[in-house]
Amino acid sequence: MRQPALTRLMMVLTALLLSGLASAVAAQDTCAPPNIRTDVRPGPADGPTEVTVGTYVVDLRGIDDVEQTITLDIALRMRWTDPRLADWEGCRLALADIWYPMLFLRNSGRIFMRWPQTVSVEEGGQVTYLQRGAGTFSSYHSLRTFPFDVQDISLRFFPLNWTKPKVSLVADPEYSGIAPVLNISDWQVLDYATVVGAQTLETTGKTHATYDMVLTLKRYSGYYVHKIMLPIALIVIMSWMVFWIDAREFGTQLGLSATAVLTMIAFIFATTNLLPRLGYFTLLDRYIAVATVFVFAALLQCLATGYLATQGRKGTAHRIDVLSRIVFPVVFTGLCITFFWRLI
Numbered sequence: 001m002r003q004p005a006l007t008r009l010m011m012v013l014t015a016l017l018l019s020g021l022a023s024a025v026a027a028q029d030t031c032a033p034p035n036i037r038t039d040v041r042p043g044p045a046d047g048p049t050e051v052t053v054g055t056y057v058v059d060l061r062g063i064d065d066v067e068q069t070i071t072l073d074i075a076l077r078m079r080w081t082d083p084r085l086a087d088w089e090g091c092r093l094a095l096a097d098i099w100y101p102m103l104f105l106r107n108s109g110r111i112f113m114r115w116p117q118t119v120s121v122e123e124g125g126q127v128t129y130l131q132r133g134a135g136t137f138s139s140y141h142s143l144r145t146f147p148f149d150v151q152d153i154s155l156r157f158f159p160l161n162w163t164k165p166k167v168s169l170v171a172d173p174e175y176s177g178i179a180p181v182l183n184i185s186d187w188q189v190l191d192y193a194t195v196v197g198a199q200t201l202e203t204t205g206k207t208h209a210t211y212d213m214v215l216t217l218k219r220y221s222g223y224y225v226h227k228i229m230l231p232i233a234l235i236v237i238m239s240w241m242v243f244w245i246d247a248r249e250f251g252t253q254l255g256l257s258a259t260a261v262l263t264m265i266a267f268i269f270a271t272t273n274l275l276p277r278l279g280y281f282t283l284l285d286r287y288i289a290v291a292t293v294f295v296f297a298a299l300l301q302c303l304a305t306g307y308l309a310t311q312g313r314k315g316t317a318h319r320i321d322v323l324s325r326i327v328f329p330v331v332f333t334g335l336c337i338t339f340f341w342r343l344i
Contacts, residue, residue, distance in 0.1 A: 031091035034084065038099050041166060042082040042125075048168040051101050052079040053157065053211045054175025055194065058132065060182040063153075063217070065143055065276040069109070070153055073134040074213070077175040078103070085125040092118050100129060101167050103211070106156035106199075109137035146282035147224040148340070150190070154214040156199070162208070164198050169209040171196050178215075186223070191216035224284060228271050232291045235264050236332065239298035243324045247317035250306035257299040264295045286339055294332050298324075 043049035059073040082099060095117040105111065111133040119129045141151040159167045171194040178192045195212040239260035242253045268288065275284065301324055305317040 031088065031093070033093065033097040034088060036084045036098065038097070041099055041101075041162065042080070042084060048164070048166055048209075049080060049101070049162075050168050050170055051159075052170045052172045053077070053103070053194075054172030055155075055211075055213045056175060057178040057182075057192065057213075057215070059134075059179060060184045060187075060189070060215075061134075062184060063139065063141075063151075063187060064136075065141075065146070066278070068139050068141065069136050070139040070215075071134075071136045072155070073132070074155075075130070075132045075175075076103075077131075077172060078129045079172070080127055082125045082127055085121050085127060086123075088121045088125075089123055091121050093121060094118055095129065098127070100127070101159045101162060103157040104160040105137065106158065106210075107137040107139070109135050111135040111137075143276055143278060143282050144280065146276065146284055147219055147221040148283060150216065150218045152214055152216050154195075154212045157211045157213075158199060158208045160208065164207045164209045167209060169196050169211045171211065186220050188218045188220060189215065190218050224274070228274065228284065229287065231267060232264070232288060235260055235267065236291050236294050238263075239295040240325070240328055242298060242302045243321045243328070247305040247309035247314060247321065250302075250309065253302045253306060254299075257302040260295050261299055264292055268292070283339060287336065290332070290335050290339075294328065298328065 041049045054077045056075040056077075057072060058075055061071040061073065063070050078101070080101065085093075085098065098119065100119070112135055114132045114134065115130060117131075119127050121127055137155060139151075139153045141149075141153055143149060157169075159169075173194075176192075176194050178189060182189065191214075193214045193216075195214060197210045197212065198207050199210045200207045239257060242256050245253050245256070247253070276282070281289070301320070305320050308314070308317040308320070
């Protein structure tokens with residue numbers, strides 16, 4: 001009967017010894033969680049806590065014109081000074097154990113964090129937080145000049161829990177940039193910039209400091225020119241060939257005009273998936289619409305001259321054909337120049 005009692009006694013003594021050793025180690029461990037208030041910001045009471053923010057675009061995965069979204073992989077660095085952490089120099093601390101200016105993203109979407117939620121503490125309590133995240137975010141870009149558009153797409157960060165008099169943001173030029181190789185083929189990056197400002201939220205009426213990461217992108221339009229615009233121009237020119245056919249050859253004229261109209265309709269249906277579905281006309285939509293009207297107008301002209309020829313007015317039909325050879329190309333070219341003038 002004494003053996004179990006002796007065993008239990010040894011287990012209790014061992015537990016007490018291990019507990020005492022753990023307490024001693026924790027007392028000597030300089031990286032133990034600091035005993036500070038995480039809801040009290042560091043810095044002067046009469047001035048803001050200055051937070052330096054830098055972002056680096058690791059990858060640009062895609063831009064969805066219809067959904068108005070951009071998919072990014074970015075790295076974020078935040079720095080601030082907390083004198084209360086001066087004794088923790090050289091340590092890594094959990095983000096939840098210290099004060100930090102949690103940044104929220106104005107753009108709708110969700111960001112997935114990839115690195116641990118920890119910070120490093122340097123001399124004098126300087127805190128550095130590094131994080132890398134990826135996600136798909138709203139981009140709010142207009143496509144009225146598609147496919148010759150240049151877009152300024154920005155992501156806006158701001159500390160929702162702290163107003164501008166409490167926390168100010170400063171751009172970090174040392175940790176701002178974009179990777180030289182990106183996983184996107186249909187856009188060219190023209191510029192990358194960071195802008196610090198302020199925004200008053202409509203929901204709360206409070207003003208917060210903001211940090212904007214702005215990407216200036218230009219779409220590669222060659223694909224749409226070769227695959228859509230050039231074939232449509234050839235179809236329009238084909239419809240004008242009826243102006244050089246004698247009006248008495250009404251069957252030939254009508255066959256060529258009808259073929260041009262059907263070809264245009266079939267081509268539009270075939271390329272529908274290549275174009276964004278929007279509630280307004282883009283530059284390419286206007287070009288296609290005008291081209292379709294001109295092809296149909298050539299068919300109507302063919303019917304008119306054919307009717308005149310059958311009524312014995314061959315001379316009038318011929319004069320209309322000669323005039324059409326000039327008017328149709330000039331007007332179509334003039335409209336195209338009007339559409340694309342501001343892009344030249």
